[in-house]
Amino acid sequence: MGEKRQKTAQEQRYQQRVNEKMPRSKTVSQCVRAFIAGGLICCIGQAVRVFGETTLHLDAEGVAALTAIVMVFLGATLTGFGVYDKIGTWAGAGSIVPITGFANSIVSPAMEFKREGLILGTAAKMFTIAGPVLVYGIGASVIVGLIACLLAK
Amino acid sequence: MDWIDFFWAFVIGGAICVVGQLLISLTRLTPARILVLFVTLGVVLTAFGLYEPLVELAGAGATVPLTGFGYALGKGAMEGAMENGVIGAFTGGITATAGGVAAAIVFGYLNAVIFTPKTKK
Numbered sequence: 001m002g003e004k005r006q007k008t009a010q011e012q013r014y015q016q017r018v019n020e021k022m023p024r025s026k027t028v029s030q031c032v033r034a035f036i037a038g039g040l041i042c043c044i045g046q047a048v049r050v051f052g053e054t055t056l057h058l059d060a061e062g063v064a065a066l067t068a069i070v071m072v073f074l075g076a077t078l079t080g081f082g083v084y085d086k087i088g089t090w091a092g093a094g095s096i097v098p099i100t101g102f103a104n105s106i107v108s109p110a111m112e113f114k115r116e117g118l119i120l121g122t123a124a125k126m127f128t129i130a131g132p133v134l135v136y137g138i139g140a141s142v143i144v145g146l147i148a149c150l151l152a153k
Numbered sequence: 154m155d156w157i158d159f160f161w162a163f164v165i166g167g168a169i170c171v172v173g174q175l176l177i178s179l180t181r182l183t184p185a186r187i188l189v190l191f192v193t194l195g196v197v198l199t200a201f202g203l204y205e206p207l208v209e210l211a212g213a214g215a216t217v218p219l220t221g222f223g224y225a226l227g228k229g230a231m232e233g234a235m236e237n238g239v240i241g242a243f244t245g246g247i248t249a250t251a252g253g254v255a256a257a258i259v260f261g262y263l264n265a266v267i268f269t270p271k272t273k274k
Contacts (some may be wrong), residue, residue, distance in 0.1 A: 036167065038170025069255075080267060094170045096173060097173040099221070102219060110261060110265030145242025
């Protein structure tokens with residue numbers, strides 16, 4: 001009897017160890033995937049930058065705009081074809097954090113709610129996630145700009 | 154073409170995505186909150202001059218993640234403020250990011266109209 005109780009305690013300790021290890025190792029593999037996918041997406045962006053600099057001879061602002069436009073186009077189009085969500089299942093944050101994920105967050109709900117009409121469905125739902133991003137991003141930039149104004153005087 | 158630029162773009166871009174993944178896995182923040190957090194963080198880091206070195210090192214590795222969108226907003230607003238004062242502080246951020254935002258609206262809308270959601274299996 002005593003032996004059995006001891007075994008159960010051991011099993012419990014084992015189970016506890018498993019519980020401690022399991023989610024962490026899953027987190028590690030998810031991080032590796034996010035690193036690879038995010039890194040590759042940024043390399044595509046880098047290729048666009050190089051193309052803008054060397055072939056199109058754009059200035060710094062032009063290169064930044066071109067990269068943003070091309071990456072957004074890729075993210076939106078791949079979402080339309082249903083490819084981006086498949087990448088996202090594997091890549092996790094690696095597909096969410098790049099600007100292609102921002103485009104994905106616009107197209108996905110917009111497609112989903114198309115049946116509610118082109119104005120209050122598609123157009124309104126485009127900004128379910130992009131809206132907050134623009135509100136906080138632009139809001140923060142104006143605050144930073146105003147502080148820069150004050151400090152410059 | 155400098156291959157070392159691609160190396161840094163991969164490493165830094167990947168690392169920023171890992172930060173996002175850790176936030177999702179460990180704190181269960183939703184993707185929407187991650188995106189908002191990263192943009193705001195990008196603006197703040199830029200304001201303190203901490204993001205610019207990362208852009209110089211990694212190029213697209215720093216500008217393609219959403220923190221880079223925040224960087225463009227913050228940098229634009231600060232440059233606008235230096236050139237045109239208060240008006241520039243308001244116009245600078247959106248001016249610098251106009252291309253990306255317009256592309257997001259146009260391509261986002263077109264794709265949503267053309268395609269229908271794929272049935273999930």
